[in-house]
Amino acid sequence: MTNVKQPIWETKEMINGMAKEQSIAGKKRPGLSAQGVSTLAQANAEQPALKTENWFFSYGQDWAIKDITLEVPTKQVTAFIGPSGCGKSTLLRCFNRLNDLIAGARFQGQIYAEGTNIYDRDLDVTDLRKRIGMVFQKSNPFPKSIYENVAYGPRISGIKKSGDLDEIVERSLRQAALWDEVKDRLDSTALGLSGGQQQRLCIARTIAVEPQVVLMDEPCSALDPIASAKIEELILELKKDYTIVIVTHNMQQAARVSDLTAYLWLGQLIEFNKTGLIFTNPKEKLTEDYISGRFG
């Protein structure tokens, strides 16, 4: 346990430094909070986008996540990798409290989003999910028009003027690299789009409410290589504006798109470091064996 834990602290110091640099360099993005819609987003730019402290999570009997302490820096891509059942998706879902409704689930420890404890009793979970959006493995557009899919989030957050909504829809679709493909058929059903387009639509829907963090749970695993490559390019574009956390089974994908990589194993954080280092010179034998395909 001790040797496993060592690099985490080293990394924490490194990330602290990085997060600081990041917040000084990047100016704060005016989001929905500026319009008074979000009640929580008194965001502290000095804080890491996400931070877990001695986080434990269980679906019932055993801990699925064991004592994870890590910091996700702002406007960078952080990848979680690890064998099936290692807890990477569970941890991702903890970040916007998607596990709340599971009967018997329990947790221990803290998770902070830019300094706010997201498991605070008084926290508005809907507001949290606006700040921390999620894109799932399987694209799940609403059975509505392309326009409505993107406009839905901003509309329920109180934006009513059609001019404002049009602007948000166009901006979001452009950011999701989908605008050129759908601009002439915004009123057709979203279900008529290809798998890759549907996934980009889901990303557009997520960023329409200007979240601080976009969580992605294996966003490419149901897509063909071309569509995957488009999503990967998109991730690299999106990190200019958003903090991205991605769970992936595809290690080459993690190597290509992420700035930091966390290797999880049996619910524990084995190693968390810059992606370049993880894939060229990992410190832990467990990481080495997993990324070079010796087990998993």
Next chain:
Amino acid sequence: MIVIAFSVRHYLKGHEMERHLDIELKSIKEDLLKMAGLVEQAIDRSIKAIKNRDEDRAQKVIDQDREIDAMEIQIENDCFTILARYQPVAADLRFIMASIKINNDLERMGDHAVNIAQKAQSLAAAPSLKPLIDIPLMADIVQGMLRDSLNSFVNGDVEQARLVCEKDDDVDALEVQVHRELLTYMMEDHRNISRALQLTMIAKNLERIADLSTNICEEVIFMVEGRTIKHHSEDLHLKSDKE
């Protein structure tokens, strides 16, 4: 605080997989060692050709270089294919990177052996300038360095690799000495110049082979530890002391 007790080794025992990549990497290593054997033989023959004024032996070195060149191309192609097909990471990636460079180093050594052999041929055709003392001494050290660098590669022995790097200074010093001595011969009698120059160039070739051996050692250290030490060999002691 919950303490999770588990045995990593125990878990891994049942899960470690034999990979096809391992077979490919092993074959790269075997080919490199086979090539290294040819290079060692070429250097040895070229030195003996000078010592014994043996033109035939020198010719063998020149003829056999094609075999070394062919192996270089084959190993390079194999590494290239592995990169494309397996996209290795971590230790596997470092091994391939080191292999590509060592492959290159060995081929250059083969060329230096050919250079020495060519000088041996022209020296053999002329009367002997002087009894050779320092050049055979240099050759002994250089051949030892090459042998040790290859052993450090085979065994991933970082300590041995470091020792080889340190020996490079001895070779450099000997080269300066050879150079100085031959200058006196050249100043003494201008008819000596041609042969003295040939011997100077032989010393230079040996010195380059020593440098390439230290390159191999630097690549071994990179392969094992993931650290780059080349161009900073003066920090070698400091770094190894700290660890």
